[in-house]
Amino acid sequence: MSFDGSFTHAMVNELQTKLTGGRITKISEPYPHEIIMTVRAQQQNQQVLLSANPTYARIQTTEVPFQNPKVPNNFTMTLRKHLQGSFIKEIHQVDNDRVVHLHINTRNEIGDLEELVVVVEIMARHSNIILVEAHDRNIIDAIKRVGPDKNRYRTLLPGSKYVNPPHQDLLNPFQLHDFSIIEQLEHDFPNVESLATELRQTLQGLGSDTSLALAEALHQAGKPLATNYTDFWKRFATPDPVTTLSAQGKLGFAPFPYPPLETDHHFPSLSVLLDHFFQTKVQRERVREQGAQLIQVTRTELKKNRKKLKRLAQDATEATNADQYRIKGEVLMTYLQQVHPGMTSIELPNFYDNNHPLQINLKPELSPVANAQWYFKQFQKKKNAGQYITEQMQRTQAEIDYFEAIESQIELASPENLADIKTELQQAGYLKRQTKKQPRKVHVSQPERFVASDGTVILVGKNNLQNDQLTLKTADKRETWLHTQKIHGSHVIIRSFNPSDQTILEAANLAAYFSKARDSANVPVDYAPVKRVKKPNGAKPGLVHYTGQKTVYVTPDPQLVEQLRRNATHR
Structure with a gap:
């Protein structure tokens, strides 16, 4: 389903329970149009995500790690100035619309108590986050400023009056007490799909999945319609968050099981559900946006080297047939008296194969002896080229393997890991530096940290520079190193000298999940022990050789990965 008004209603209930009375301690904008507020509430820190992303707009608490940009933008600085250190008074939804207000008690520059409102509008490409003065509704700033040239009805600029989004003349389903209109719709539209369409045009904040689930509930036999209606909306107060699968296999999410959709997985909260649903989806989009240049370089190098390897394979085939040139030269020298100037080809007996005459092409501008000498030269040339071609094929295949590994790392990368991949390609000369000045020391980001069931720390490298740093410098020689067998993937280190079998299986699951074999x-x-892992001289980043290994077979489990990640955040 979409993040419709009904889902917003359930999310606001969850946020009220978690955040009301909490103190805002930090504010960041890790990605464009997305704000993270760290709120200290109920003796723990909560990361609150406010997103005005046109595709993934939403509000939730999140446990997904993020990297704070070095330089905050103007809107972030405005939020820090007005909100940092303040307290969340209340959170409420406007009717059943996708608009959430966070009322915040703070103090102004002279110390007087005042109330501000952070307005989160979840409306696809019109999504926005706006800081408003509660008393006179003056806009302090907006994450997306909208001038009168773009929208005459609503100007979202500092100093303007905040105007609510255009009101829909629809009924709030949570405040409906007269069920006659619903009974009339149910009578006029006995078909579930038709009833769902009419419900969307009558009730506020219903996405297609919600309206279809409501229509199914209204048709439930054995109970009065009013009871079915009331029971359906009561479930939003006590959600059972799930991911869903449509008949076509499309993954969605809902606050509780929505018939006729198939339930995929249950989650402990709406925010955990959204973390699971959006993490891969949003991350892929950010990687595509921020890593477009890296993806282009990688694809170009792969295309070039695959084409080169194909050409070298053809040359290698010719080199293996070099003896044919020698034989033709010898046959020509033997039967020179039968070769006349100006001939373009001749058929001569082949003393290497008496049963099959040899057809020899000739260059008419050359003499018979010169033609024979040309074949001897071609023989020597191709013979000498054979060893060179073999070396070139090995190097070209190594380039292909390298860029296939880079391609796999970009596919699995989080946005913060792209900087390391960019640095690596710059160091190798595949990508030009923006400045000619060479950095004295390359700063490599930290590998991701997980914690096994028994409390053992497991580290996972996400790119070649991280892998080299982790395996060759960070890890103790007595610790355990893991990698998918003959498959591009991450280096994994178990920070234990004698890990349990369970920990090895959990680390192996991480190695498989963060590899090209994820699916x-x-x-x-x-x-194998880290001491068994060596880097060959002159090898490209990330490439190692190892001996004395053992092998386990695992099927990557995303839920286990998330559990090991949560273990790390709670320790």
Whole structure:
């Protein structure tokens, strides 16, 4: 489903329970049009995500890690100035619309108590986050400023009066007490799909999935319509968050199981549900946006080297047939008296194969002897080229393997890992530096930290520079190293000298999940002591050789990965 008004209603209930009375301690904008507020409430820190992303707009608490940009933008600085250190008074939804108000008690520059409102409008490409003075509704600033040239009805600029989004003449389903209109719709539209369409045009804040689920509930036999209606909306107060699958296999989410959709997984809260649903989806979009240049360079190099390898394979085939040139030269020298100037081809006996005469092409501008000498030269040339071609094929295949690994890392990367990949390509000369000045020391980001069921720390590298740093410098030689067998993937380190079998399996699951075999089953993962892992001289970043390994087979489990990630955030 979409993040419609009904889902917003359930989310606001969850946020009220978690955040009311909490103190805002930090404010960041890790990605464009997305704000993270750290709120200290109920003796723990909560990360509150306010997103005005046109595709993934929403409000929730989140446990997904993020990297704070070095330089905050103007809107972030405005929020910090007015909100940092203040307290959340209340959170409420406007009717059943996708508009949420966070009322915040703060003090102004002279110390007087005042109330501000953070307005989160979840409206696709019109989504916005606006800071408003509660008393006179003056706009302090907006994450997306909208001038009168773009919208005459609503100007969202500092100093303007805040105007609510255009009101829909629809009924709030949570405040409906006269069920006659619903009974009339149910009577006029006995078909579930038709009833769902009419419900969307009558009740406020219903997405297509919600209206279809309500229509199914209203048709439930054995109870009065009013009871079915009331029971349906009561479930939003006590949600059972789930991901859903449509008949076509499309993944969605809902505050509780929505028939006729198939339930995929249950989650402990709406925010955990959204973390699971959006993490991969949003991350892929951000990587595509921020890593477009890296993706282009990688694809170009792969295309060039695959084309080169194909050409070298053809040359190698010719080199293996070099003896044919020698034989033709020898046959020509043997039967020179039968070769006349100006001939373009001749058929001569082949003393290497008496049963098959040899057809020899000739260059008419050359003499018979010169033609024979040309064949001897071609023989020597191709013979000498054979070893060179073999070396070139090995190097070209190594380039292909390298860029396939880079491509896999970009596919699995989080946006903060892209900087390391960019640095690596710049160091290798595949990507030009923006400045000619060479940095004295390359700063490599930290590998991701997980914690196994028994409390053992597991580190996972997300790119070649991280992998080299983790395996060759960070890890103790007595710790355990893991990697998918003959499959591009991450280096994984278990920070234990004697890990349990369970920890090895959990680390192997991480190695398989953060590899090109993420969607495969029974993935082979090798593990060995770090001291058995060596880097060959002159090898590209991320490439190592290892010996004395053992192998386990695992099927990547995203839920286990999330559990090990949550273990790390709670320790």
